[in-house]
Amino acid sequence: MPHPQVSIPLFPPILARALKVMPLAPLSLSLTAYSRKIAKTHPGLFRRLGEFDHTRFVLDPTDLPFVICLDPNGGVPRVTLLRGRGEGAARISGPFAALIGLVHGAYDGDALFFSRDLVIEGDTGAALALRNAVDDAELDLAQEIASISGPLARPLQHLIAFAERRTGVCLSRPEEAEAW
Amino acid sequence: MVMEIVCPAGTPASLRAAVKAGAHTIYCGFNDETNARNFPGLNFDRGEMRDGIAFAHARGSQVLIAINTFPRAGDEALWHRAVADAESCGADAVILADPGLLDYAARNHPGLRRHLSVQAAAANADIINYYAKTFDVKRVVLPRVLSVAEIAAINAEIEVETEVFVFGGLCVMAEGRCSLSSYATGLSPNMNGVCSPASHVEYHEDKGVLDARLGGYTIHRVEKDEPAPYPTLCKGCFSAQDQTGHLFEDPVSLNAEQLIPQLQKAGVTALKIEGRQRSRSYVTQVVRNFRAAVDALEAGQPMPEGMLARLSEGQAMTTGAYKKTWR
Numbered sequence: 001m002p003h004p005q006v007s008i009p010l011f012p013p014i015l016a017r018a019l020k021v022m023p024l025a026p027l028s029l030s031l032t033a034y035s036r037k038i039a040k041t042h043p044g045l046f047r048r049l050g051e052f053d054h055t056r057f058v059l060d061p062t063d064l065p066f067v068i069c070l071d072p073n074g075g076v077p078r079v080t081l082l083r084g085r086g087e088g089a090a091r092i093s094g095p096f097a098a099l100i101g102l103v104h105g106a107y108d109g110d111a112l113f114f115s116r117d118l119v120i121e122g123d124t125g126a127a128l129a130l131r132n133a134v135d136d137a138e139l140d141l142a143q144e145i146a147s148i149s150g151p152l153a154r155p156l157q158h159l160i161a162f163a164e165r166r167t168g169v170c171l172s173r174p175e176e177a178e179a180w
Numbered sequence: 181m182v183m184e185i186v187c188p189a190g191t192p193a194s195l196r197a198a199v200k201a202g203a204h205t206i207y208c209g210f211n212d213e214t215n216a217r218n219f220p221g222l223n224f225d226r227g228e229m230r231d232g233i234a235f236a237h238a239r240g241s242q243v244l245i246a247i248n249t250f251p252r253a254g255d256e257a258l259w260h261r262a263v264a265d266a267e268s269c270g271a272d273a274v275i276l277a278d279p280g281l282l283d284y285a286a287r288n289h290p291g292l293r294r295h296l297s298v299q300a301a302a303a304n305a306d307i308i309n310y311y312a313k314t315f316d317v318k319r320v321v322l323p324r325v326l327s328v329a330e331i332a333a334i335n336a337e338i339e340v341e342t343e344v345f346v347f348g349g350l351c352v353m354a355e356g357r358c359s360l361s362s363y364a365t366g367l368s369p370n371m372n373g374v375c376s377p378a379s380h381v382e383y384h385e386d387k388g389v390l391d392a393r394l395g396g397y398t399i400h401r402v403e404k405d406e407p408a409p410y411p412t413l414c415k416g417c418f419s420a421q422d423q424t425g426h427l428f429e430d431p432v433s434l435n436a437e438q439l440i441p442q443l444q445k446a447g448v449t450a451l452k453i454e455g456r457q458r459s460r461s462y463v464t465q466v467v468r469n470f471r472a473a474v475d476a477l478e479a480g481q482p483m484p485e486g487m488l489a490r491l492s493e494g495q496a497m498t499t500g501a502y503k504k505t506w507r
Contacts, residue, residue, distance in 0.1 A: 048191075048221050105193075108462040114407050119385050125220045125378035132221030135459045136191035 008117050009097045009168040011063040020065040024081040031068075031079035038144055039075050046075040048133035052126040058088035061096035090126040094118040097169040102131065103139055106170035140173035183440065183474045184450035186244070186343060187467050190222040190457055195232045197460035199241045202471035206236055207244040207275060208456065209373075214247045214262040216299060217456040218373030226265055233270045242272040246456075248297035249373045250278045250356075260284055267292045275321065276300075277356055282315040295319040298345070299356035299370065305337035312340045319343055321452060323355045324434065325501050328442045335447030344443060346436040347466055348454025350500055351375075352414040352428050360413040360428075364395035376412045383411075407431075407496070435497040438483050440473055443502075 039046060046053050049072055059068040067086040071078040085091075092099070098117050101107040109131045112118035120127045142160045146153040164171045187203035189195035198206045209215025211223035224232060233243045245266040251259040259278075263285045266274045274292055276282050277299035285294055298321040302308050311317045319341040322331060326344075335342055352358055361375045362368040369375040382393040388404025392411040399416035402408050409415040409431030418427045436443070440451065451474070453466050472484055 050220060052220065102459075105197075105460050108459045108465075110410075110458055111462065114409070116390070116402075116405065116408055119390070120383050121385070123379075124381040124383065128378045129220035131459075132191060132219070135461075136193040136221075138193050138460075 007168075008095045008101075008112075011061070011096045012167075013063075016064055024066060024083070028079055028081045031081070032077065034144070034148070035070070035077040035079050037148060038139065039077055041144070042137045042139065043075060045133050045137040045139075046072055046077075048136055049129050052089075052123075052129045055090065055123065055126045056088035057126065057130055058086045058091040058122075059099055060085075060091055060093035061099055062093055063095050088122065090120070090122040090124070090130070092118065092120055092127055092130070097167075100141070101170040103134055103141060104170045104173045105135060105138065106174055109135070138173065142172035182478045183444055183448070184343075185467060185470050185474060186450050186452040187463060188348075188453055188456040188458065189232070189463065190217060190219075190455075191460070192224060192228045192232050194458075194460045194463045195243070196235060197464045198467055199236050199239050201464045201467035203241055203463075203467045205242040205244060205272070205450070206232075207246055207452075208232070209246045209248075210262050210265070212258060212262070213371075213373045214249055214259050216246065216248050216297075216369045216373050216375075218249075219457055220378055222457060226269065229265070229271075230269045237270065243270075244273045244275050244295060245269070245271045246275040246297065247281065248275050248277045248299045250299075250370050251281055252371065256280070256284075260288075263289055263292070273318070279315070282311070282317070286315045290316075293318050295321065295343070297321055297356075298323050301354065301356045305334045308334065308338045308340065312338065319449065321345075324350060328439060328446050328502050331443070331448060332446035341449035342447065343450035343452050344436075344448050345434055345454055346440065346443070346451040346470065348433055349410065350429065350432070350434050350498070358414070361394075364397055364399075364413060366395075376410070381411045430496070430498075432496040432498045434500045436499055436502050437470065437473055439499060439502050440477055440483060444477065 053072045053074050057070045059070060066081045066083055069080040069082060069086050069088055094112065094117050098107060098112055102109055142157065146157050149156050160171050184204045186205045186207055187198040189198050189206045189208045195206050195208060209217060209223050211225055236243045247259060247262045259281050263274060267289050272293060273295050274285060275295045275297045276285060277297035282294060285292060294315060294317050296302055296311050296317045301323045302311060302320055303323050303325055308320050317340060321343045324345050356370055359368055365377055365380040367374050367377050376394055380395045384391045389401060390408055391398055391401050394411050394413060399411060399413055400409060414428040415431040417424060451470060453470065455462055476484055
């Protein structure tokens with residue numbers, strides 16, 4: 001039988017180069033505040049991490065010039081962006097579109113592993129727990145951003161929808177209409 | 181009558197996705213050693229199970245709870261409590277494998293419908309009739325060792341319903357009796373609910389070559405751009421006597437979608453999808469695909485061509501034992 005490949009869009013190289021000079025500390029602080037808001041609205045995500053709720057994860061978007069270190073910290077998470085490889089108990093690497101698509105439930109983690117779009121290193125149990133916890137949380141990062149953007153929420157949602165259409169990257173949670 | 185699609189759910193979100201995608205029935209398990217998919221971050225606590233069942237029932241779907249590992253002597257209380265909780269949560273049936281647990285459930289929870297798990301490896305009419313007569317089992321999940329003709333022959337000699345796997349990962353052909361994982365890790369799906377437990381799996385990628393190790397043993401190595409299999413010994417690639425190959429089985433997934441009409445003619449009641457460890461994206465895609473197939477069958481239309489290869493282990497598929505061309 002033919003084996004159709006999952007087509008994962010890559011982050012535009014020109015934008016990735018621009019990100020090389022971006023200061024990471026302010027972005028880390030913003031992402032930490034954002035993740036703590038998500039922690040409040042989705043406490044089940046951290047419960048589901050179980051024994052790994054104090055494990056440091058390194059998320060490595062391979063088409064971006066930084067890694068994302070996530071410390072769940074028992075439900076008070078901290079996000080740190082770093083240049084270089086970063087250190088953590090478990091590392092999940094893949095294109096940015098694959099990682100954010102997993103968060104939104106657009107892709108299946110095992111399928112991305114079979115196709116080699118996703119690489120897991122370090123503590124496989126921790127990586128599995130994070131993947132399952134995130135999949136269960138039914139996150140919509142665009143919606144979460146909009147909810148803290150006040151009057152900018154609507155134009156921001158339009159901008160995100162436009163970016164989704166142009167790039168093919170799943171930046172929000174797909175609709176789950178009842179099929180039957 | 182429409183064939184029943186029995187769909188996996190490893191999390192409450194997957195259960196909801198399955199119901200929305202059109203699953204008639206969802207099977208899932210508690211977050212402990214009582215079910216054969218006891219992986220980190222998966223499964224349901226009691227409250228989640230109760231809520232999930234209520235969600236499914238409100239939309240006309242049923243929920244089965246798999247309590248299909250084999251209780252350890254002296255620790256039976258964990259399994260007994262799971263059966264009691266399944267009943268109080270409102271499960272439509274429990275899926276059991278161990279004769280002792282079947283006996284316990286039949287005596288103490290006679291109103292709770294019992295299905296025989298694939299882990300019991302009941303592969304002939306005599307043993308199925310024994311389980312039906314002794315423990316009042318209403319349905320048997322057949323092991324993946326039978327051809328369609330053999331399933332038809334069994335159905336002609338039994339009174340209970342049969343459920344067969346139509347999609348997902350394949351096990352070696354000794355379900356419930358496979359100890360391969362135990363050799364490398366000390367833990368098995370039968371006793372601990374984990375085949376190749378994640379805590380014993382390590383991956384190393386160097387210059388595109390991916391090594392998978394289980395319990396410290398390298399069990400396969402795939403080159404750059406080659407599909408990766410699950411890190412199970414049965415899918416391992418070994419070298420012996422100057423030959424290298426998959427000693428037990430190839431890393432491929434079962435897909436019996438095109439055999440659904442024949443399975444219906446063989447008397448099969450329900451079609452089971454493997455994959456409680458998979459995501460809600462998988463659940464949605466596979467359920468929609470199979471629901472469309474059984475509805476097409478009911479309407480007298482040809483089976484639609486599925487698009488499931490990319491969800492398959494090794495990105496390759498087989499009809500497994502249903503067409504025993506290898507025998």
